[in-house]
Amino acid sequence: MKTDLGGVNVPALRSHNAALVLDLLRTAGAAGISRLELAERTGLTPQAVSKITARLRAEGLAEEAGHRASTGGKPRTVLRLVPSAGYAVGVHLDRDELTTLLADLAGAVVTLRRRPLGLGEGTGSVLDAVTEDVRRVLAEAPGPVLGAGVAMPGPLDHRAGVPGRVTGFPQWAGHPVREELARRLALPVVLDKDTNAAALGLAVRPGAPGSFAYVHLGTGLGAGLVLGGAPLRGDRTGAGELGHQTVLLDGPPCDCGGRGCLEVLCLAAVGRGEPAEAARILGAGAANLVRLLDIDQVLLGGRVVLAAPEVFAAGVREVLAGLGLTTPVTVAAERDAVARGAAWLTLAPVFGK
Ligand SMILES: [Zn+2]
The missing domain is CATH 1.10.10.10 (Winged helix-like DNA-binding domain superfamily/Winged helix DNA-binding domain)
Structure with a gap:
């Protein structure tokens, strides 16, 4: 940073x-x-x-x-x-919609805009839309703006501010998103994975557990990991790729090049209209994380989870309980957890986070 x-x-x-x-x-x-x-x-x-x-x-x-x-x-x-005393912009660039908000220094949302936007429409027109919406929220800023945090699906390089080969959207690979937006907006910009941004936003809440996994099921499946109070990104921002853990050898192919990935199986269950089965698959992924990292809590979020929060919470809890794991499972209820967390990409350093 x-x-x-x-x-x-x-x-x-x-x-x-x-x-x-x-x-x-x-x-x-x-x-x-x-x-x-x-x-x-x-x-x-x-x-x-x-x-x-x-x-x-x-x-x-x-x-x-x-x-x-x-x-x-x-x-x-x-x-x-x-x-x-200060404000920050948070942007959630999802696969099918754009959310842009302005938060104050305490992270409270001052204004929010949302619009449908396909990540596959091309880098130029997508970044045009981001620029336009950020300028609109900036126009409503009552005080100085510290910068903009932008969250999008991974993989990406947080330090360089450059996306990798986003599954299904190869045109973003290597595009200097942070640099281009910083130039267009004349603001400091931080780029991070959607799941990391959400996890950061949840980690700075008073009373947040020291170590937890934020498991996001929306247009994709991933996890943001917080260990010892700090987000774990890994040196290549590659940590938390929960969606591409193989859970079924020789299972259906995934765009990542693997087979039987958690994301492919889970999204297929969602697509069939079987949320309980999707929850069971998500539970298997959550259990892997708990057993690997010994975390204090599993937080579920993302659009698909929020459409049936009880089903997902109960399904994941059942899988954990069946394995003798007592880790609490809760739903992070904010619809805009990723965009809020994106604002924290800019705010957190102010508080030494
Ligand atoms: Zn995969």
Whole structure:
């Protein structure tokens, strides 16, 4: 992640400690947090915390949120994040639709646009549509915009900002998506896989489990992995390709070149109108992840899951239970989990994430 945020003054990027403080202000929400608690939680001295919070207040990123009674001493001033201090664009470029939103510094969605868009229509016209919708949401931004996060189906190279051979859409392979969008929009752009973006957005929620898998079933099947609080991308952004795990040797061919991939089997069940069977197949994939990574939670999401959330949650739970695995399975209910997470590709570094 580059730290050039287009001239917007974000001190957190210059100081790890300021980012820590800013993140605690964020997770404390509107109720705020006192300087003493900030010192306790960060391990910094009260003097260091006072210096950092004074600077964050001077730069408009933090504000006083009233006073809280304290045991014995004088009432403590509590501070909170100013969500309107900065904004980020989140784009979900899916195989058949485009979602573009603007989120504030706390990740709350300010405005959202959605339209049908075929990923196969060609890189030029698709990026024209992305540019147009991003400009529309930028026009509604009430404050400075830090950048845009763009999420699309993998495989892709997160660091280079270049897609690989997206199954069914070979025309995107090697196209410099991040560079082209950054130039068109005159904004810093981060590109990541749809599943990684969603997992990041879920990982920054207060109270999120430290290690979990976000399993996405929409126009494709994939997983975003969060281990020890941080997304696991792998050096080539190749981690989490759950959809292309072989679960049936000599099974039906997949566009990836393999056979009997989880994605092919699961999407075929969806196509036949058999969500319970699709859930059972998804459960087999989720169980593989649990046994491989010993994660705290399985979060299900994506359009197909959200069309029948109980069926998928119950189906996956049943498979895990049958194997003696007690990992909780829940549905990440946000329809726009990927687009929200895409905004966090830009926001997370502000909070040292
Ligand atoms: Zn495959």
